[in-house]
Amino acid sequence: MLVFNPHNANYPEPINSFQKEVFDFCQQWKLGKTEFLFHTSGSTGKPKPIYLSRLSMIESANMTKDWLNLQEGDHV
Structure with missing residues (x-):
């Protein structure tokens, strides 16, 4: 597992x-x-x-979690 610390540049x-x-x-x-x-992928040109907000990604x-019925402790 990679752990990111934005205040420490000592990551791989x-x-x-x-x-x-x-x-x-x-x-x-x-x-x-x-x-x-x-x-975008450019598949049609x-x-x-595109800009995505943090809130829209959350x-x-x-919504993906709900649709897949993922619960705490599930591994994906």
């Missing part, structure tokens, strides 16, 4: 660009950032930037 160095993006996102989340920039995660 990312081994590829995807892992770096994940580490950066986790650090921004832990620091309380409220809006995040992502890009050029990838487009609500989406909660």
